[in-house]
Amino acid sequence: MKAAPGTDARAWQTNFVPLELFNTLSGKVEPVYASDGANVRMYCCGPTVYDYGHIGNFRTFLHVDALRRVLAMLGHSVRHVMNVTDVDDKIIRNAGAAGQPIDVYTKKFTDAFFEDSDALGVERPEAIAMATENIDGMVALIERLAAQDIAYKAEGGSWYFRIAKFPEYGKLSKKDFEGIEDGARVDVDEYDKDAARDFALWKATRPGETGWDTPLGAGRPGWHIECSAMAMKYLGDSFDLHAGGEDLMFPHHENEIAQSESATHQPFARHWFHVRFLLVEGRKMSKSDGNFYTLRDLLLKGYRASAIRFLLLSVPYRHQLNFTFDGLTESTNAIDRLRTFHTRVRDGKWAEGTDPALALAIHEGDLAYTHALCSDLNTAEARAAIFDVLRAVNTAADKGTLLRAEAEATLTLLAKFDSVFAVLEDRDAELTRAALAWAQREDREADASLVATLSLSDEDIDKLVAARTLAKKQRNFAKADALRQELLDKGIVLEDSKDGVRWKRK
């Protein structure tokens, strides 16, 4: 049964529009579908939890989130798996420097990653696989490769993948590795981008390092084997789609394919989805250049989580996104317009009836929105289609010609929009408050005016606003102005409108 428009955010579901995406493997735009006829089975490489996630990481996770939400919007059932890399060279190094066991060290950053994901409205995958809880599966996969002499143990006790045994090596990244040097090896997690080398499957533990005692010897898994083993454990030998940032194409994803297909002789993932890297103010983000931002850094500067989500999503995933503070301000204003519009249409009293011309404009907006998302996830055009509807409906409302049928159609379309973009609900002040509480615990600096703003509760603000309204009524304009200024100093902006005074935090 269909729910009433606006009550079930996914009430418009339809199975007829295909979502088409660029597939790195085939080099073509192709439909995404559930090859088992039930679920779209997708795997996304998750975070390496050695630090807080930065906005580049979240650009990738947000587009994967948009992808799963669009699939759901189109009526697909999704089985999405993500790993968490909670053991690797950097983690071992950083945990050692912090004097902590690796599980204590990684738990803090794993928790922070999911807090940040929640703040950004990233839906949780159906399964989350921790590397350290899946060591047996990785060992079993290496043993399978060893049985075919594709995995070999080198002096020092580490195991490697013999890439000369996988002639298709390079098929994803389209690199030509002719004349691969058999036996040339690499075992660090920070790879040479162009070289083809036998890569580590299992790294022998060195004194003082974390390791597992296994039939392969004492050691820890290489990063690539982690994703092969976990993807196949949760999704089967062959599945529909594999996602990650563009840097993972080579060698990580190339190596995942080599390991998995050598073991199973089946195609691993059919469709490969890669998100282009984000730049900040035109440059590669880097700590030493001072243009490196985590979500928490931005929240503590007073930017809203919803605006960050909207900005990171507004540029389609295959285009370069240049993140700027002007862009963030634009995104904040766009969200304000959308929220004000949504409230206006929802709460207004609209006369019964319908206006065919406006009904058609809304319907066309809906088609353009859906078509844009289905055309290689074109979030920019999808967003533009919604703003076209916003302008047309606002014009009708201003003229007093908006009627009940179109108000309802608009709310249904906004719910459809929000099932992917997820920015209408205002949780921003609450999320900023949580970031501030974290900053205080961690003794980190936050923007002073932000601290002042959030030190006032909604009740305190309501009282000050009421006092100002009373002063105005009593024609005590000096007092009214002083109260407005006091509120402004504390970061509260007042808006006088026909329906009374509204306030918002800056």
Ligand code: AMP
């Ligand atoms: P990591 O935690 O470094 O393994 O990265 C997690 C995800 O973020 C991977 O899919 C990376 O490809 C992606 N990623 C890292 N940096 C950026 C960036 N600047 N822009 C977009 N995605 C990124």
Ligand code: ZN
């Ligand atoms: Zn991976």
